[in-house]
Amino acid sequence: MTAPASTAQAMAAPPPLGRNRNFRLLWAGEGISVLGSMTTTVIFPLLAVTQFHAGPFWMGLLTGAIWLPWLLLGLVAGAWVDRSDPRRVMMRADLVAAAAVASVPVAWVLDVLTLPHLVATALALGCSSVFFRTAYAAFVPRVIPGDDLERANSRIYGTESAMQVGGPGVGGLLVHVFSGAYAVAIDVVSYLASWVCLARMRPAELGPPPARTESQPLLVQVREGVAIVASDPYLRFMTLLGSVGNFALTGYGALLVLFMVRYIGLAPGTVGFVMAGGSVGGLLGATLATRTTRWLGTAGALRWLQVLGGPPAVLIGLAQPGAGAALVVLGSFFVGLGVVGANVVRASFRVRYTPAELLGRTMATSSVLNFGTMPLAALLAGGLGTWIGVRETIILMTVVHALGSLAVFVGPYARGRDLPAQPMVKWTSGSIATARKSSVT
Numbered sequence: 001m002t003a004p005a006s007t008a009q010a011m012a013a014p015p016p017l018g019r020n021r022n023f024r025l026l027w028a029g030e031g032i033s034v035l036g037s038m039t040t041t042v043i044f045p046l047l048a049v050t051q052f053h054a055g056p057f058w059m060g061l062l063t064g065a066i067w068l069p070w071l072l073l074g075l076v077a078g079a080w081v082d083r084s085d086p087r088r089v090m091m092r093a094d095l096v097a098a099a100a101v102a103s104v105p106v107a108w109v110l111d112v113l114t115l116p117h118l119v120a121t122a123l124a125l126g127c128s129s130v131f132f133r134t135a136y137a138a139f140v141p142r143v144i145p146g147d148d149l150e151r152a153n154s155r156i157y158g159t160e161s162a163m164q165v166g167g168p169g170v171g172g173l174l175v176h177v178f179s180g181a182y183a184v185a186i187d188v189v190s191y192l193a194s195w196v197c198l199a200r201m202r203p204a205e206l207g208p209p210p211a212r213t214e215s216q217p218l219l220v221q222v223r224e225g226v227a228i229v230a231s232d233p234y235l236r237f238m239t240l241l242g243s244v245g246n247f248a249l250t251g252y253g254a255l256l257v258l259f260m261v262r263y264i265g266l267a268p269g270t271v272g273f274v275m276a277g278g279s280v281g282g283l284l285g286a287t288l289a290t291r292t293t294r295w296l297g298t299a300g301a302l303r304w305l306q307v308l309g310g311p312p313a314v315l316i317g318l319a320q321p322g323a324g325a326a327l328v329v330l331g332s333f334f335v336g337l338g339v340v341g342a343n344v345v346r347a348s349f350r351v352r353y354t355p356a357e358l359l360g361r362t363m364a365t366s367s368v369l370n371f372g373t374m375p376l377a378a379l380l381a382g383g384l385g386t387w388i389g390v391r392e393t394i395i396l397m398t399v400v401h402a403l404g405s406l407a408v409f410v411g412p413y414a415r416g417r418d419l420p421a422q423p424m425v426k427w428t429s430g431s432i433a434t435a436r437k438s439s440v441t
Contacts, residue, residue: 049262058119060380061382073127076364086142089132090139094128097125225358247400251380251393281333306408309334
């Protein structure tokens with residue numbers, strides 16, 4: 001079902017990036033939210049290790065809880081977003097996340113905070129993230145004109161990376177000065193700030209909504225998203241590559257705080273600053289992504305960004321106490337640079353490549369596979385950390401990440417300068433036509 005004619009006429013194309021108020025609000029809200037979330041990614045593990053003496057099993061469980069909802073809810077969330085107002089979905093997700101995080105300091109004051117409570121909070125945050133991130137991907141094309149997507153994504157990812165630089169350091173410092181349970185209050189504020197930014201947007205200045213398909217059963221829409229991703233060589237390969245990468249990154253990330261505190265001997269405040277090394281690389285990767293695509297083309301940029309962010313990860317597991325801790329910073333820097341830079345290129349490609357009315361469900365299908373491996377990786381890392389050792393598990397996971405990154409040389413964009421501008425199969429909502437279309441490379 002399409003939008004009413006009067007509504008479609010009222011919603012002109014979004015203004016250019018420099019005069020786009022809705023983009024500025026989206027950009028600001030996302031930046032603030034990421035800053036708060038990045039403090040929590042340090043605070044929760046530090047709280048578990050320092051206050052509850054958590055071992056590898058609990059650290060894996062804590063990380064796994066954040067990503068498990070993608071495996072359980074991702075496909076449904078994609079179809080739901082395609083038949084809903086994504087801005088309102090994002091606003092509700094922000095409120096759910098704020099309430100979940102606020103429960104931690106409340107439980108601490110009441111002296112009832114436990115490790116299971118932290119895991120349950122992580123699970124609630126994961127559920128809100130599924131709907132927020134899926135809706136976000138579908139909402140961006142309505143806020144930003146197509147010609148500005150590359151620049152806008154570069155700014156968004158660059159700001160996210162900048163916040164990721166500051167977030168871990170702020171989180172570590174807050175845990176050092178205050179109790180970790182009180183320190184998460186900054187994340188509550190960040191979710192509320194994101195909600196305010198979304199609420200202040202002007203819907204009339206958004207691009208027209210894509211055609212809606214409420215008449216289709218939800219299960220049909222879910223199957224359609226799966227079929228598109230499975231049949232398209234580019235979406236399929238990117239999804240599989242992302243699944244392997246996220247599996248490995250989550251596996252060693254679940255044990256990283258434990259590794260730095262107990263095996264390298266870093267203080268909580270220092271842990272945050274060391275983890276910020278990866279975010280510095282991410283900031284540089286987001287900044288260079290657009291320039292790299294001009295130099296090498298979209299396919300060439302993806303290949304070499306993946307390589308740059310792959311093998312150096314092995315350095316992390318080789319870190320030692322003292323000056324050897326610098327290997328964590330060095331390895332994380334290159335991983336952040338390559339992974340974030342490649343994400344900028346992929347995000348712009350997906351939005352241009354996929355019809356707007358199918359973007360939510362295809363993104364959700366990819367996200368289920370990309371993020372669905374992450375809870376499994378966290379639980380596996382927790383078990384392996386107990387069985388073969390924390391350092392050994394980190395090295396194993398970083399080797400998997402390195403090998404997965406090198407797979408770009410055997411995929412559909414192993415050669416050539418640019419990714420295709422449109423799919424070879426014509427997709428329409430309600431049916432997937434098989435008419436071949438020319439592909440611009």
